[in-house]
Amino acid sequence: MKRHVRPYGDTTGDGMVQTSFTLPVPAGPKADGAALQLATKMGIDPAMVVHSRPIGDGFTFFVVYGSVRHIVDLDDVRVVERDYPLLPPAEVNTALRRLLRRKLVVVGACIGTDAHTVGIDAILNIKGFAGEKGLEYYRELKVVNLGAQVSVPELVRRARAEKADAVLVSQVVTQRDAHLLNTREMSAAFREAMGERRPLLIAGGPRFDPLMAADLGVDRVFGRSTTPGDVASYLVHAVRTRKENP
Amino acid sequence: MKRHVRPYGDTTGDGMVQTSFTLPVPAGPKADGAALQLATKMGIDPAMVVHSRPIGDGFTFFVVYGSVRHIVDLDDVRVVERDYPLLPPAEVNTALRRLLRRKLVVVGACIGTDAHTVGIDAILNIKGFAGEKGLEYYRELKVVNLGAQVSVPELVRRARAEKADAVLVSQVVTQRDAHLLNTREMSAAFREAMGERRPLLIAGGPRFDPLMAADLGVDRVFGRSTTPGDVASYLVHAVRTRKENP
Amino acid sequence: MALLDLDPQVVAKARELAAKAAEPVVALAKAHTTVSVERATLRLAGITGADTTHRAGDVPWVNRVVDTVREHCGLEHGVALPVFHALREHDLPTLTDLAEATAAGQVRYTLPTGRDRDRARKAATAAITRGLRTVDRNRAHRDKLVTKLGDPPRRPWLYLIVATGDIDEDVVQARNAARAGADVIAVIRSTGQSLLDYVPEGATHHGFAGTYATQENFRIMRAALDEVSKEVGRYIRLTNYASGLCMPEIAVLAGLQRLDMMLNDSMYGILFRDINPVRTFVDQRFSRQVHARAGIVINTGEDNYLTTADAVDAAHTVTVSQLLNAHFAHEAGLPDHLLGLGHAFEINPEIPESFRLELAHALLARELFPDAPLKWMPPTKHMTGDVFHGYLLDGFFTLAGLLTGQSILLVGMMTEAVVTPFLSDRDLALRNVRYVLNAAGGLREDFRPAPDGLIVRRAHQVLGEAVDLLGRIVDDGLLDAIADGTFGLMKRPATGGRGADGVIAKADDYLNPAADLLEAQP
Amino acid sequence: MALLDLDPQVVAKARELAAKAAEPVVALAKAHTTVSVERATLRLAGITGADTTHRAGDVPWVNRVVDTVREHCGLEHGVALPVFHALREHDLPTLTDLAEATAAGQVRYTLPTGRDRDRARKAATAAITRGLRTVDRNRAHRDKLVTKLGDPPRRPWLYLIVATGDIDEDVVQARNAARAGADVIAVIRSTGQSLLDYVPEGATHHGFAGTYATQENFRIMRAALDEVSKEVGRYIRLTNYASGLCMPEIAVLAGLQRLDMMLNDSMYGILFRDINPVRTFVDQRFSRQVHARAGIVINTGEDNYLTTADAVDAAHTVTVSQLLNAHFAHEAGLPDHLLGLGHAFEINPEIPESFRLELAHALLARELFPDAPLKWMPPTKHMTGDVFHGYLLDGFFTLAGLLTGQSILLVGMMTEAVVTPFLSDRDLALRNVRYVLNAAGGLREDFRPAPDGLIVRRAHQVLGEAVDLLGRIVDDGLLDAIADGTFGLMKRPATGGRGADGVIAKADDYLNPAADLLEAQP
Numbered sequence A, B: 001m002k003r004h005v006r007p008y009g010d011t012t013g014d015g016m017v018q019t020s021f022t023l024p025v026p027a028g029p030k031a032d033g034a035a036l037q038l039a040t041k042m043g044i045d046p047a048m049v050v051h052s053r054p055i056g057d058g059f060t061f062f063v064v065y066g067s068v069r070h071i072v073d074l075d076d077v078r079v080v081e082r083d084y085p086l087l088p089p090a091e092v093n094t095a096l097r098r099l100l101r102r103k104l105v106v107v108g109a110c111i112g113t114d115a116h117t118v119g120i121d122a123i124l125n126i127k128g129f130a131g132e133k134g135l136e137y138y139r140e141l142k143v144v145n146l147g148a149q150v151s152v153p154e155l156v157r158r159a160r161a162e163k164a165d166a167v168l169v170s171q172v173v174t175q176r177d178a179h180l181l182n183t184r185e186m187s188a189a190f191r192e193a194m195g196e197r198r199p200l201l202i203a204g205g206p207r208f209d210p211l212m213a214a215d216l217g218v219d220r221v222f223g224r225s226t227t228p229g230d231v232a233s234y235l236v237h238a239v240r241t242r243k244e245n246p
Numbered sequence C, D: 001m002a003l004l005d006l007d008p009q010v011v012a013k014a015r016e017l018a019a020k021a022a023e024p025v026v027a028l029a030k031a032h033t034t035v036s037v038e039r040a041t042l043r044l045a046g047i048t049g050a051d052t053t054h055r056a057g058d059v060p061w062v063n064r065v066v067d068t069v070r071e072h073c074g075l076e077h078g079v080a081l082p083v084f085h086a087l088r089e090h091d092l093p094t095l096t097d098l099a100e101a102t103a104a105g106q107v108r109y110t111l112p113t114g115r116d117r118d119r120a121r122k123a124a125t126a127a128i129t130r131g132l133r134t135v136d137r138n139r140a141h142r143d144k145l146v147t148k149l150g151d152p153p154r155r156p157w158l159y160l161i162v163a164t165g166d167i168d169e170d171v172v173q174a175r176n177a178a179r180a181g182a183d184v185i186a187v188i189r190s191t192g193q194s195l196l197d198y199v200p201e202g203a204t205h206h207g208f209a210g211t212y213a214t215q216e217n218f219r220i221m222r223a224a225l226d227e228v229s230k231e232v233g234r235y236i237r238l239t240n241y242a243s244g245l246c247m248p249e250i251a252v253l254a255g256l257q258r259l260d261m262m263l264n265d266s267m268y269g270i271l272f273r274d275i276n277p278v279r280t281f282v283d284q285r286f287s288r289q290v291h292a293r294a295g296i297v298i299n300t301g302e303d304n305y306l307t308t309a310d311a312v313d314a315a316h317t318v319t320v321s322q323l324l325n326a327h328f329a330h331e332a333g334l335p336d337h338l339l340g341l342g343h344a345f346e347i348n349p350e351i352p353e354s355f356r357l358e359l360a361h362a363l364l365a366r367e368l369f370p371d372a373p374l375k376w377m378p379p380t381k382h383m384t385g386d387v388f389h390g391y392l393l394d395g396f397f398t399l400a401g402l403l404t405g406q407s408i409l410l411v412g413m414m415t416e417a418v419v420t421p422f423l424s425d426r427d428l429a430l431r432n433v434r435y436v437l438n439a440a441g442g443l444r445e446d447f448r449p450a451p452d453g454l455i456v457r458r459a460h461q462v463l464g465e466a467v468d469l470l471g472r473i474v475d476d477g478l479l480d481a482i483a484d485g486t487f488g489l490m491k492r493p494a495t496g497g498r499g500a501d502g503v504i505a506k507a508d509d510y511l512n513p514a515a516d517l518l519e520a521q522p
């Protein structure tokens, strides 16, 4: 694979992209010019405003096509690489037993006012996701699923009571950065309440960027299409790492 | 209207845009990271890769949403302002008669290998466009429509033979910049053949940027949704200007 | 014209079983009151506003009063008598003065007896009647506006969501949506509101993924829509949510501010907000009586089951829930034409013939409830970040709605899986719907499910499964069925859930003039 | 199952009138040859390659030879005799050597007589027979591959366009399209090619909005598709354009390189490329005979009329043209199952019931030509830069195709109004089609146009108008009708247009073994 790539429309290197947006300006040539200016600032050059449509009196919606100047440097791409092996359930169980000699306790919840449990249930419930059984299926895991709209103090209380090794929180609503605010509040609360002895903190949800873990004060972030196996394997890895570097 | 605006998703100033593109990289977290990098270079920050789908083995298609940093400065928007009044047909006729004391001769064609005549016909044929009659309807205009796929030498020959005051060319195909190449070839040929005494040169087509006139060596460029009235009014204006500053 | 050839006996059986299954729950609802029913009563009696001096933030006066009454003399007799008795005793000009005095700790509530009781009852009844009269006036005013401005020119009516979190931005979006063709505007609530045991006050600007339902926000939006209604020449309806812990109060506020439709499901709060089942059924009954009085169309929430359960496997649970919702609604006084029963286009689009299965389900609902303004909900679960594909799916959703004669169409958004809708999403979505309705408007005349074809067979199958399930529910009890995860796979035991401590068994001398007046309504 | 209840007498009348209208034109075609027919003959006889030393760029050897023959002894006798006579006279091993000698000015062509004539005829016939045998072998090979790999699992077949201008990029796109579900790949030609009076040579990389049709490009793409056919487990068909000034030669090249379908319309070149009508009809007949021999499905171009004329007003001109195209094709030896008659979804989507009108038109074509593999073309004219809306429209186009049983579906692209398709457009488009076919595959069983409904009435009306128009054409002559702008509003007088000087009236002793062999084919 080449190191430097550009978007591909129908020819290598043509750089073609599509974009759409609304500007708070009345439709007309001036609006089209404004759209063109924005596209140019985005690096689309030449840009074609191929569609503009008034929305009410004060807004115009645009579709723009064109070639972006930018070059993607694949060597510069930062991703959270899976730095641990994907293990089948049996190996997860064996590894955990060897490491802990007791069940690993996982407490899960949708925190804040978020009530989207389907995602965390997909990870925790036996039923699972994408053909993989959820964490409840693992013999060496004890799963406590607190469900939806759990407040942070309540979560800390329950985690402490259950002696949680890992706390898994889900955040699906992202408007006004709700997911970021709630997750930061959660990690701060655990730090405050337990300091170094806090459980592993794992956040997940479809709009999270896995690169944000440190920024959010959690150990790991999982994004869209996560499977239970991803999480179980990570747990083994994290427990082992904690044990090796206490 | 404010001078500085940003794209509007659902809140003033949120800067939200949608974009889609294909990168020549196999699908996976690295590809998503590459998409994110590109989006960031486009000024979308934070960007969310909300969809990625493999196309064959070597390509991935992405949909990205996010907030662009850029601010549109409306004072900086350059548009080709209509610097002449829109005249009804009767006034066009009167003005032309007064200015020329003969019919103004217009020669139109689709040049190069372009065979899309619907656009130029919309401007020239009586039937017209968007409820406006075409230039053939104007008593003081003589219209010669050469049709499609007219070569540049042939166009110059016919323009000379008809003593054209204005030559209108249409270009619809834009792949590999065909429209720009053909138009430049055309204006160069007229310059070469006739120098200062060349007819008015007008180019039109849905993907032209009206700002490009000078660059293309023509007097005016008309983009999508042009109406015959726009063109007729411009002709009056241009003839008058030429007469006043010979 | 009936296309499915449903067996009338099976249909009758289904309705009977639903009524039987509902019976014990109705009895439960009649035997209890809740803090919210009592607060709603006081709102009808005229209390507005909040205690802004409280350290935990604004506390509505109705909460202060009801909490205090509960403390002083319990709520099993209803709040009306103690409150109106105190009002007279303290010789206060208004209920707000009473509330202030309550907050200042100057009032001691007691249950009046003898003539005091009669006086208090009369005063309460008079105040509440005034409140109900406002509701009645709003209903009449709506009728007048509809007569004057007109209803949408065609079915289905187009129902659009706004959800910016800021009432002022909502107004911008709602106005534009109406101009672009929306017939009904729903203001989505902030994520947290349903679990608040009070109704926030005033105009609000900081909801998450929705805007708080407050009386003032209702007023602002209704006024904005009245304005735009005139502009567009048809009456634009306003929707909000009578659900969550304050369902009865919100129903009252909706009646007072002339909202036109309310999301109001008999089980949604239990299943999707983990609210105590008894609390929910009690609040439900009262709020539906208020809606009946206000001429408000209720929208039920069967669509939600299909986001947590599979739309094919669980199709019959939708039918069962519709039958139950319809029965509960009738029992609370709502006629068919106010029954916006919900259902949704949520089958996995990868399933072969998924579109035809949708047609079967949608047609079944249509033929079971021919006179109800069914609300047809767009795909959400199987929407992805592929907004192009989502736009297509939404088009087929509309087509299904059109072919099966749905009444209210919640317009789908291509960004369903991404963000709460952008201004442009709404505009694009309306363009989508308009294309389908305009281009294929009459296609229903050419849609004749083959007599033994997939659609007819599927509809019969679902109805059959619904009857079977209803049979089991009659045997086991509805509360147990809910506890077992029958609906949306959510297991909610009757004793669990939030707000259980707000449920109070009525004493024999329980009195609530609002309840009585509503019960007596024609 | 017939849904429109067309009157068989009216249908028979329509076919009769079409045959009558076509008669004089067939006679004209039989009485003339063209430079391209003669070049095609030489290509069948084995000439390949080009004169790369010519100052005006590469000139194919067939052009050099035919031009020289024409100069020396005219073409009215056909090119075969002078050429094969010269080959023997100059004792050259191959036709290519002859061509080289021709270019070097070393050959003087004459019309052989007596035994020379017989010898030349025999040699020519033998060479051309060899060429036709390659064509036959390719046909058999295709049959074998289809048997082995299989046809697409369902109708309609999905037909996708690639148009990068560069054959190597085309291969990338075509492969990916096949993997994503395309059954037929069409390589669009560069804008200028149809007006070239020669076929370019070699692999090409610089077309505008399409890739040059060359024998080598055909070979490259067919080989690439053979490879991907194995991979995807079904035979992927390849399409190009037998149109423009070199229509007969391209038909031959298609036969030699095992192309599977060819765009080939009896009037497209006249109307949309301003090619001389007589030239076109002569070239047409020959090219269709070649297609018949090669087992190539032709695709006609009625869809184009609806881009310049209105799809409702001009609906009947599509029907008339289909009837004419079908007649011309039959006359040239093409059976129904090779008749990919074209039509399109081009009604302005803003028109009320536009979708139902589309259904009426599409169903009419289906019922008039029950055994023809009809080609259903997507919206283009009313596509705009609103790619979201375009994506929706394309979905409804597919639905119309499915409901009316179309055979080949040209997959619509959301970027129709913007650019030649991106790789991703094609992928998205296939996803779109797959959704519709998968989700609503069996919906045809539920589609029963109401007996007196809009669809049936509209279809009858269009057929009626078609019969009337055919009557007028029979009276005035087809050439006059074309001159009058009957089709696509394009006015093309019989004496105008390009390539007229390439038409030659046959002498009585005209001889063309290729024509004879093709004429004699079963």
Ligand code: B12
Residues within 6 Å of the ligand: A113, A114, A115, A116, A117, A118, A119, A120, A122, A123, A129, A168, A169, A170, A171, A172, A173, A174, A175, A202, A203, A204, A205, A206, A207, A222, A223, A224, A225, A226, A227, A231, C188, C189, C190, C191, C192, C208, C209, C210, C272, C304, C307, C308, C380, C381, C382, C383, C384, C415, C416, C417, C418, C419, C420, C421
């Ligand atoms: C189902 C659903 C609901 C259901 C929820 C039922 C339930 N019990 O969960 C109901 C109907 C109740 C609902 C309600 C609302 N919803 Co909702 N809902 C959805 C919907 C359609 C699907 C979400 C889903 O189930 N996805 C499937 C699961 C499997 O995917 P997932 O959550 O991404 O989870 C995966 C990964 O992210 C990851 N993951 C997730 N969490 C975690 C946690 C950990 C620890 C790990 C390791 C991994 C992990 O693993 C999972 C498997 O791969 C989406 C739209 C969509 N198509 O995405 C809207 C959506 C999420 N809802 C939305 C909103 C706004 C609401 C409401 C606030 C508004 C309203 N409509 O009334 C309400 C209130 C909810 C509240 N208080 O939070 C918005 C959020 C907008 C935003 N980005 O801020 C969305 C995007 C719709 C929209 N465009 O408006 N909703």
Ligand code: B12
Residues within 6 Å of the ligand: B113, B114, B115, B116, B117, B118, B119, B120, B122, B123, B129, B168, B169, B170, B171, B172, B173, B174, B175, B202, B203, B204, B205, B206, B207, B222, B223, B224, B225, B226, B227, B231, D188, D189, D190, D191, D192, D209, D210, D272, D304, D307, D308, D380, D381, D382, D383, D384, D415, D416, D417, D418, D419, D420, D421
């Ligand atoms: C109709 C059509 C055809 C018809 C043309 C018939 C005819 N006689 O014109 C036919 C079917 C023959 C055709 C063929 C081809 N087409 Co075509 N065609 C279109 C289509 C569907 C509509 C164009 C149109 O008529 N628009 C309506 C007119 C009124 O709009 P307009 O041209 O923009 O004109 C307005 C303004 O631009 C302006 N204007 C235009 N010209 C001028 C000139 C002057 C002087 C002035 C003042 C103003 C002016 O005024 C007009 C009125 O407002 C477009 C797709 C689309 N939806 O846009 C593709 C499209 C233009 N075609 C395309 C292509 C590639 C082709 C082909 C090369 C490939 C093929 N499909 O085989 C062939 C070959 C054509 C050739 N040699 O040029 C591409 C071009 C891609 C690109 N950007 O490079 C398009 C965009 C489709 C696509 N996405 O692939 N086509």
Ligand SMILES: Cc1ncc(COP(=O)(O)O)c(C=O)c1O
Residues within 6 Å of the ligand: C189, C190, C191, C193, C194, C241, C243, C244, C263, C264, C265, C268, C273, C299, C300, C301, C304
């Ligand atoms: C019936 C019903 N009620 C209420 C709601 C809203 O939820 P909340 O009560 O949390 O605002 C929904 C959500 O879609 C619903 O379908």
Ligand SMILES: Cc1ncc(COP(=O)(O)O)c(C=O)c1O
Residues within 6 Å of the ligand: D189, D190, D191, D193, D194, D241, D242, D243, D244, D263, D264, D265, D268, D273, D299, D300, D301, D304
């Ligand atoms: C029937 C037919 N022939 C040919 C063409 C292609 O045009 P050209 O011959 O210019 O390559 C088309 C274009 O769509 C067509 O429909």
